[in-house]
Amino acid sequence: MTDDSQPSPILCARCGETALGVENPPFPGELGEELRARICRNCWAEWQNLEVMVINELQLNFMDPRSLDILAGHMREFLLLDKPAESGE
Numbered sequence: 001m002t003d004d005s006q007p008s009p010i011l012c013a014r015c016g017e018t019a020l021g022v023e024n025p026p027f028p029g030e031l032g033e034e035l036r037a038r039i040c041r042n043c044w045a046e047w048q049n050l051e052v053m054v055i056n057e058l059q060l061n062f063m064d065p066r067s068l069d070i071l072a073g074h075m076r077e078f079l080l081l082d083k084p085a086e087s088g089e
Ligand SMILES: [Zn+2]
Pocket: 012, 013, 014, 015, 016, 017, 039, 040, 041, 042, 043, 044
């Protein structure tokens, strides 16, 4: 744990820029942490624009956990989260 009040820049998995990470990821747990640690705010803003279209197009319903899974899948793809991390296995 470091100083939480002072966000430190992260290396974005999508654009490769060093920038501030996603502030309040809407996903709990691991995925939220991953977003915070690997995705910059600019890329997140881009996803949020696209997310609206994905939700409308696929008629996703947030009451349905499967819809959240589908949305998360699209999000991971868009944000390139499934690319192996440099230090990962
Ligand atoms: Zn980025």
